[in-house]
Amino acid sequence: xxxxxxxxxxxxxxxxxxxxxxxxxxxxxxxxxxxxxxxxxxxxxxxxxxxxxxxxxxxxxxxxxxxxxxxxxxxxxxxxxxxxxxxxxxxxxxxxxxxxxxxxxxxxxxxxxxxxxxxxxxxxxxxxxxxxxxxxxxxxxxxxxxxxxxxxxxxxxxxxxxxxxxxxxxxxxxxxxxxxxxxxxxxxxxxxxxxxxxxxxxxxxxxxxxxxxxxxxxxxxxxxxxxxxxxxxxxxxxxxxxxxxxxxxxxxxxxxxxxxxxxxxxxxxxxxxxxxxxxxxxxxxxxxxxxxxxxxxxxxxxxxxxxxxxxxxxxxxxxxxxxxxxxxxxxxxxxxxxxxxxxxxxxxxxxxxxxxxxxxxxxxxxxxxxxxxxxxxxxxxxxxxxxxxxxxxxxxxxxxxxxxxxxxxxxxxxxxxxxxxxxxxxxxxxxxxxxxxxxxxxxx
Numbered sequence: 001x002x003x004x005x006x007x008x009x010x011x012x013x014x015x016x017x018x019x020x021x022x023x024x025x026x027x028x029x030x031x032x033x034x035x036x037x038x039x040x041x042x043x044x045x046x047x048x049x050x051x052x053x054x055x056x057x058x059x060x061x062x063x064x065x066x067x068x069x070x071x072x073x074x075x076x077x078x079x080x081x082x083x084x085x086x087x088x089x090x091x092x093x094x095x096x097x098x099x100x101x102x103x104x105x106x107x108x109x110x111x112x113x114x115x116x117x118x119x120x121x122x123x124x125x126x127x128x129x130x131x132x133x134x135x136x137x138x139x140x141x142x143x144x145x146x147x148x149x150x151x152x153x154x155x156x157x158x159x160x161x162x163x164x165x166x167x168x169x170x171x172x173x174x175x176x177x178x179x180x181x182x183x184x185x186x187x188x189x190x191x192x193x194x195x196x197x198x199x200x201x202x203x204x205x206x207x208x209x210x211x212x213x214x215x216x217x218x219x220x221x222x223x224x225x226x227x228x229x230x231x232x233x234x235x236x237x238x239x240x241x242x243x244x245x246x247x248x249x250x251x252x253x254x255x256x257x258x259x260x261x262x263x264x265x266x267x268x269x270x271x272x273x274x275x276x277x278x279x280x281x282x283x284x285x286x287x288x289x290x291x292x293x294x295x296x297x298x299x300x301x302x303x304x305x306x307x308x309x310x311x312x313x314x315x316x317x318x319x320x321x322x323x324x325x326x327x328x329x330x331x332x333x334x335x336x337x338x339x340x341x342x343x344x345x346x347x348x349x350x351x352x353x354x355x356x357x358x359x360x361x362x363x364x365x366x367x368x369x370x371x372x373x374x375x376x377x378x379x380x381x382x383x384x385x386x387x388x389x390x391x392x393x394x395x396x397x398x399x400x401x402x403x404x405x406x407x408x409x410x411x412x413x414x415x416x417x418x419x420x421x422x423x424x425x426x427x428x429x430x431x432x433x434x435x436x437x438x439x440x441x442x443x444x
Contacts, residue, residue: 021213022369028216029376035219036273070155072097072171073235075147076104077140077228081162082112084280089120091165093127097172101128103151104162107143108134113162140228141244141251148243158232159252160277164190166230167276174232174275184237184259184267187214187223188230188275189379195281199288201391202398203281209373214271221318222325223269224260224309225299228252230277233259237267247423248305250298257302261309263316276379285405292402293409296333300413300420303330336406363396370395 074092078085085104092102104117117131132147144159156178158171170188177186189211192204217223231252241258244251259267282288303326309317310326350359370392374385413420 022365025209025213025216026369026372028219029212032215032219032271032273033376033378071099071101071153072156072158072175072232073148073152073154074100074102074158074160074171075144075152076102076160076162077107077144078104078109078113078117078162079107079137079140079143080109080111080113082109082116084163085113085116086120088160088162088165089117089127089129091167092160093124094168095166095171096168097175100171101152101154102130103147104129104131105143105147106131106133107140108137139246139251141246141254144251145243145246148238152235155235156232157235157238158230159228161229161279164229164277164279165193167278170230170275170277171232174230174272177232177270177272178234180268180270182266182268183270184234185226185256185269186232186272186275187226187256187269188232188277189271189273190227190229191276191278191379192281193278197283198398199283199285200281201394202402203288204388205370205373205391205395205398206402208377209370211271211273212373212377215273217325218269218271220320220324221264221268222320223271224257224264224321224325225253225329226256226269229279230275231256232272232275248298248301249294250302253298254302254305257306260321261306263314264318264321265316273378289405289408292405293412296406296409297413297416297420299329300333301423303333304420305423333410336403336410366396366399367393 076085076088076092081088089102089104092100104113106114106117114131114133117129121127121129121131130151132143132151134143134146138146148157156175158166158174160166166188174186174188177183190207191211192200192207195201195204214223228251233255237259238255241255241262243255245254245258248254256269260269282291309322310330312322314322346362347359350356371389374380374388374392377385380388
């Protein structure tokens with residue numbers, strides 16, 4: 001068979017797959033938004049104004065929280081985070097939910113992280129803040145486990161990375177989802193902190209589109225991926241599964257997948273679009289490649305570890321999880337291997353044959369979907385919508401860069417495939433370079 005024809009059909013297949021999923025994500029997100037309105041008992045069409053809508057939302061929130069009261073343990077994982085730890089603690093202190101304890105799991109930091117936290121304790125005695133320091137670098141999962149097993153007293157747990165911040169209502173909104181007794185964990189709406197570089201814009205668009213897809217997965221009861229930023233769980237569920245495993249490089253995905261493995265009919269993962277958190281993007285292309293390699297390696301490790309859920313007919317699981325979400329997660333790893341190569345050849349073929357319709361169609365589809373994502377994001381200000389809309393025509397080329405990064409990560413995973421099956425214990429971690437906030441050092 002002609003190799004050119006094979007590559008053409010690969011490109012066509014990948015493009016069709018993306019278009020179908022974009023359509024599903026778009027429709028699913030709209031239904032999710034309707035569900036959110038009904039869940040909060042407010043219909044905008046019958047609202048008499050913004051103030052009335054806010055009052056109705058506040059009333060619903062108080063009623064929902066009354067049914068799920070309890071202390072929340074906010075656990076912050078930190079290793080050499082002196083440039084950002086104060087900013088993170090400030091965001092927690094501004095939370096509208098007051099029944100909190102904050103635990104910083106300091107994994108043997110060698111910088112001023114511990115000193116800054118202790119200084120924060122002195123300056124804000126009203127805040128229930130403690131530090132759990134590891135004697136040696138044991139890794140993020142193990143550090144979180146030490147804090148959770150021995151020190152956390154909350155009925156619910158929210159975990160944060162030290163470079164992330166939460167919105168004032170993030171904890172309050174997260175708790176309302178636990179009104180449903182079958183909800184075991186809530187994934188936050190994680191956004192990238194404003195950054196005007198090419199990499200910053202790329203990561204901003206990627207997070208917006210990726211997290212919008214979670215609306216569909218949440219509606220279909222097939223979500224199993226919950227990141228580490230502002231993820232919230234029931235403490236009794238964490239105890240049931242033995243907290244974090246440390247045999248994969250993405251302990252956060254490992255935890256949510258392990259809970260889902262219990263049976264997602266009784267232990268559901270849901271996405272909270274109103275649980276807003278922000279985190280720093282990586283600053284260099286090299287750091288992006290390293291990050292995406294770690295994410296992909298950990299994702300594949302967990303897909304292999306919990307492969308028993310794929311096409312599993314057990315009634316513990318929803319069919320959308322075992323026959324759609326899990327197989328698509330596996331398939332997406334393979335499409336990443338071919339999509340950059342197929343797109344490159346398609347551009348070449350279009351130029352040689354002077355038939356640019358295929359490329360222009362793909363470009364128009366990506367641009368249109370990016371614009372729709374921006375315009376329909378409920379958490380953007382009008383100014384942010386305008387700015388991101390101006391950037392949207394570059395999204396096609398930015399995503400091509402990301403696909404090349406993902407392809408490189410996939411090749412590295414194949415080269416180190418032994419660790420995908422024989423998973424060693426992960427003992428150390430290293431924080432990336434931070435853009436950071438203001439470094440505040442306590443005076444003697």
